[in-house]
Amino acid sequence: MTTLIKIGNSQGIRLPKTIIKQAHLESANLEFEVVENGLLIKPVNNVGREAWKENINSVLSAHKNKKDEALLDDLLDDSDLDDYEW
Numbered sequence: 001m002t003t004l005i006k007i008g009n010s011q012g013i014r015l016p017k018t019i020i021k022q023a024h025l026e027s028a029n030l031e032f033e034v035v036e037n038g039l040l041i042k043p044v045n046n047v048g049r050e051a052w053k054e055n056i057n058s059v060l061s062a063h064k065n066k067k068d069e070a071l072l073d074d075l076l077d078d079s080d081l082d083d084y085e086w
Helices: 018-022 050-060
Strands: 005-009 010-012 030-035 038-043
Touching: none
Parallel strands: none
Antiparallel strands: 005 010, 030 038
């Protein structure tokens, strides 16, 4: 159990080290969510940008040598611009 403590014009709480470790909050950015009976504190999942390179490479390797059905070849064909004067 803990209580609120004054920190400047705000208030804060001290969390025991064991709780921080159990909740995986060490060196994490925290997200707060007000719930019906209190406050939920959870680590922010920062996997997004940190894993982009690996995610993109896995998607590319999974689709290697496959035709992209969503690609509209006729829209990418600019051969009709040969007669256009720039």
